[in-house]
Amino acid sequence: MLEIKDLHVSVAGGTEIIKGLNLSIPAGEVHAIMGPNGSGKSTLSYVLAGHEGYEVTQGSITYMGQDLLAMDASERAQSGVFLAFQYPVEIPGVQNGYFLRSIVNAQRVSQGEPELNPVEFMKKVKEVLKLVKLEPNMLKRSVNEGFSGGEKKRNEVLQMALLAPKLCVLDETDSGLDIDALRIVGHGVDALKGPERSFLVITHYQRLLDHVVPDKVHVLQGGRIIHSGDKNLALELEERGYEWLIEGQS
């Protein structure tokens, strides 16, 4: 599904943040990336999604056999790469329902399928709203504007469910959530797991991984993966922190 080789990334024209990262995620697997602040976790998610503020100076990313770096952000999205944002962006004046239908239709058009009319779309979205326990009235509010932290994250999972992506990148989707919201979001994500869908879950804490159990856990430090393990590694990190690994490095 995803093959990252010797990836080097700088902030456009500036500091190098990712310094030789290798990662392979087979279809159907859930991989978690953990690591201290500033280790390059969010940068990795932006690079995968095609943010122009970052420059790939070396290495390659192959996604479904294609050169991901040759595609722009919307092409990546249309071919099934989805990023659940740590800080979902507000778009004042644009109704969430209209936004959701627009993105679903953009994807359908790119795949040569007919657009959904508002009635057809409402039918589809109502089922998905239940998954993340959101009320239909949130479709009438402006995109993310005035949403609580929990609503924003649930709205991200809602979009993920609507677009049915192949590679889901979750950037600290658990941050700022209370226990109930975490459970809803975790459930929502877990329900989307499938043999053709891979997940890259970026998180600081074990708690999301209770709901979305990872096949592999990687520790990112200084722009490189310094340690990998199974789901038990996350528990160990929760208990011991990162220092024992970092010290082992130097």
Place this chain on the structure above:
Amino acid sequence: MSQAPLSKAEQNPEVSSLMAQKYQHGFVTDIESEVAAKGLSEETVRYISAKKNEPEWLLEWRLKSLEIFLSMEMPDWAQLNIPEIDYQDIHYFAAPKERPKSLDEVDPELLKTYEKLGIPLHERAALAGVAVDAVFDSVSVVTTFREELAKHGVIFCSFSEAVHDYPELIKKYLGTIVPRADNYFTALNSAVFSDGSFVYIPKGVRCPMELSTYFRINEANTGQFERTLIIADEGSYVSYLEGCTAPQRDENQLHAAVVELITHDDAEIKYSTVQNWYPGDEEGKGGIYNFVTKRGKCQGKRSKISWTQVETGSAITWKYPSCVLLGDESIGEFYSIALTNHFQQADTGTKMVHIGKNTKSHIISKGVSAGKSQSTYRGLVSVGPKAEGARNFSQCDSLLIGDLCGAHTFPYIEVSRQDAQVEHEATTSKVSEDQMFYCQQRGLSAEEAVALIVTGFCREVLNELPMEFAVEANKLLSVSLEGTVG
């Protein structure tokens, strides 16, 4: 942020497909026309008046206006760079040769033109609930639904017809709201105005359908100088829509219109404009100079005038739809979207003149600038010495796309009373990279993303438009943003 019902915002499914399109109304209709010789003179004025078989008093009025015009100078206070205009190089009158007596006699080419513009003139095919007056170059070619309207006593006809059929109303109101000497362009218009629409809503009548006029400039080197007069008698209501398009031509063309509105006690006029004159090409070549004076007088108590405009066209726009709030407790509103791209320039805004007691005004202006364009909001809120309890709220927001465009705001406030409440809020922002990235990460193209963000920015104004226009305005915004990103 206002919450429109889902159905309304859901009305623009064509946005994405339209994104790739340029100015759509740039075609020319091949039709036999009668065109006045170029140049502005007493002879020209007499020619126009004679063509319209006007009464002597109106000819005199025109000639006096010409005299006033010739004594005036072109205004230069606007934040605009206007190339010199050669007033002797313009045709002041152009009309399709065959004047139809009824809809069946209208030249099929003309009907095709309006169909291309999406404005069916056949009543059976017309949009339910909208009566249309179509003005082609200097004349009104057809007005639909007249019989239906007549049942309610509503008069909706071309200005030229009104001069003949309702001379007492024209005499009583012409030039009383916008005096001919008001400014350079009103004097010019008063001398050479050709046609336009006339509306009278009798006492207590709520006009049963939307009235609309579509203006089309077709002939080359021709100016359009239309005049519109709307009278809302006591307790009446009318919603009036105005749309405008022109062919794509390399030279600049002048459009100098005058619109006068008046409301008597408890009457209300809602006036909406979607202005889509040809804006010129990407290099700034060609396009319409849109120098328009629009003013409404809330003569009566508790009367209301509301202007809503979506300005996306024209090379240069100079336009300040205003309200004179004379009647006690009268209300003036101004909702505006001005979008400029490439080399377009717009200097637009409003004047709210509070004279009566407890008068209220509300201004919402949304300026969107892209390319190398310049957009200016210029507004005046004045509270006179007798305007006890006057209140105003103004909000002027500017949105910039790219680094080469400009947005300017000139709010003038003149208050002569201690008890007046005048509030002004202004913001300037750029389409943020975060918003763009978020939309693109969901699979929207850069152009779709900009259109979506701009539409959201303009939402409060778009919500004020009647449904038929809201759809059109949404499409227009997208088309006008073509080429702003990528």
